[in-house]
Amino acid sequence: MTITPDAPAQVLRTAYQKAVADYWNSEKDPVNLRLGDVDGLYHHHYGIGDYDPSVLEGPEETREARIIEELHRLESAQADVLLDHLGPIEPGHRLLDAGCGRGGTSIMANARFGCQVDGVSISESQVEFANAQARKRGVDDKVRYHFRNMLDTGLPTGALQGIWNNESTMYVDLFELFAEYSRLLAHGGRYVVITGCYNDVTGGRSKAVSRIDEHYTCNIHPRSAYFKAMAANGLVPINVVDLTAPTIPYWELRARSSVATGIEEPFLTAYREGSFHYLLIAADRI
Numbered sequence: 001m002t003i004t005p006d007a008p009a010q011v012l013r014t015a016y017q018k019a020v021a022d023y024w025n026s027e028k029d030p031v032n033l034r035l036g037d038v039d040g041l042y043h044h045h046y047g048i049g050d051y052d053p054s055v056l057e058g059p060e061e062t063r064e065a066r067i068i069e070e071l072h073r074l075e076s077a078q079a080d081v082l083l084d085h086l087g088p089i090e091p092g093h094r095l096l097d098a099g100c101g102r103g104g105t106s107i108m109a110n111a112r113f114g115c116q117v118d119g120v121s122i123s124e125s126q127v128e129f130a131n132a133q134a135r136k137r138g139v140d141d142k143v144r145y146h147f148r149n150m151l152d153t154g155l156p157t158g159a160l161q162g163i164w165n166n167e168s169t170m171y172v173d174l175f176e177l178f179a180e181y182s183r184l185l186a187h188g189g190r191y192v193v194i195t196g197c198y199n200d201v202t203g204g205r206s207k208a209v210s211r212i213d214e215h216y217t218c219n220i221h222p223r224s225a226y227f228k229a230m231a232a233n234g235l236v237p238i239n240v241v242d243l244t245a246p247t248i249p250y251w252e253l254r255a256r257s258s259v260a261t262g263i264e265e266p267f268l269t270a271y272r273e274g275s276f277h278y279l280l281i282a283a284d285r286i
């Protein structure tokens with residue numbers, strides 16, 4: 001199915017959404033592009049799992065390239081864990097990558113399940129970049145990216161077996177977002193989110209969490225907000241996985257790399273002090 005491109009004014013409805021789109025339209029950070037160049041999977045999320053400490057040693061000439069490859073391996077491992085939680089997906093099913101960035105997770109989903117994947121982003125440059133990657137891989141008949149707002153995708157009601165957000169929910173109101181997913185998912189369809197959320201137990205936004213918000217022009221939600229907004233929209237959690245401990249090595253390695261952006265210390269502080277969690281939530285549409 002082809003979906004008609006929306007005019008910018010239909011997709012970017014608020015000054016905030018325009019500011020977010022501007023940020024991502026001009027983003028060309030080596031931490032994302034150099035990692036993506038490793039194998040052509042361009043991610044906009046972080047990594048999980050232990051890194052191989054030998055990348056920090058060995059011949060100096062190859063050290064930087066080995067660190068970049070290792071960071072990329074951890075980011076792809078994160079996307080694999082997300083896809084593991086989608087449940088049994090058949091080639092005839094249809095998936096949505098909401099806030100798809102440059103499209104890496106969608107390409108991985110299509111390679112794993114053989115099904116149609118649509119990605120949506122409010123960044124026209126990201127959509128263009130991602131579609132070029134799908135063409136390059138010869139999967140553009142099944143993987144398509146659209147300049148659309150995830151709060152109002154224009155996709156057909158009940159048509160999706162799975163939807164995910166890989167680190168993109170901090171840009172939107174969760175009640176509005178899950179209302180749209182409740183409409184889009186078939187009965188028994190699965191929603192998976194990986195996100196950073198602040199800890200209701202320790203209180204409001206810590207200084208480190210506020211620095212992350214400022215860095216990305218986002219608005220990190222409390223952990224509780226996810227469960228309230230899911231419950232209000234017929235999404236029933238089946239799995240909650242705390243990925244905080246597994247993501248810390250990624251940030252430690254990134255902090256020691258040439259592609260560090262300066263946001264590494266706030267992440268490490270927030271995770272270590274317990275004011276922030278890296279969480280996966282999988283929920284069924286009932």
Ligand code: GPP
Nearest residue numbers: 029031032043044045167195196216
């Ligand atoms: C995207 O990753 C990051 C976000 C959308 C922001 C917030 C995420 C949280 C978990 C709070 P990226 O790969 O574009 O970021 P970077 O350029 O820092 O690698």
Ligand code: MG
Nearest residue numbers: 031032044045
């Ligand atoms: Mg990145």
